[in-house]
Amino acid sequence: MTDPRPAAPTVLVVMGVSGSGKSTVAALLAERLGWTFADGDDFHTADSIARMRGGHPLDDAARQPWLERIRTWIDGRLAAGENAVIACSALKRAYRRTLIDGTARVRLVFLEGSRDIIQSRVRARHGHFMPATLLDSQFAALEPPGPDEAPITVGIEESPDAIVAAVAAQLDIPADDVCG
Known part of the structure; x- marks a missing residue:
């Protein structure tokens, strides 16, 4: 079997609004590729989680330290020669x-879906700190990645397995070369 790892380490950032399936898809993708996984939610401070749980979206100033912690994690994976996936x-x-x-070895995976699908998912999930009331703020902040960002864009209408297969196909990693 061919090693599914690219010649240089790569980090995939699986992005989208709350409820688009980032954590599920990113974890499954990492498992299938045999890559390291992290969930960006784990990089939030307790204060930020409490703020969101209370129905208050984070502003740019509150998000910046969180993004910097994630960037540090990404840089650490690349420096260690690890491939990774983060939601x-x-x-x-x-x-x-x-x-x-400045990091050409980071690729975006944009999970794109309609407000109706995402809203139904957010309302159905339990135990997550992000309430359905913040979905409007997520869509208001969303700036879909442009062609210059070279995203892998995948619709969320299919099953997580189908989404992972679509992402892997765009990474030019043969299905037989993924773990699992």
């Missing part, structure tokens, strides 16, 4: 610049 909303171009700027 992170990365809603605005400025946020993505913090995560990626």
Whole structure:
């Protein structure tokens, strides 16, 4: 079997609004590729989580230290020669610049879906700190990645397995070369 790792380490940032399936897809993708996984939610401070749980969206100033912690994690994976996948909303171009700027080995995977589908998912999930009331703020902040950001854009209508297969196909990693 061919090694599915690219010649140089790569980090995939699986992005989209809350409820688009970032954590599920990123974890499954990392598992299938045999890459390291992290969830951007784990990089939030307790204060930020409490703020969101209370129905208050984070502003840019509150998000910046969070994005910098994620960038440090990305840089650490690349420096260690590890391929990795991280779930992170990365809603605005400025946020993505913090995560990626100057790092050609980071690729965006944009999970794109309709408000109706995402709203139904957010309402159905339990135990997550992000309430459905913040979905409007997520869509208001969303700046879909442009062609200059070379995103892998995948619709969320299919199953997580189908989404992962679509991402892997765009990475030019043969299905037989992924783990699992």
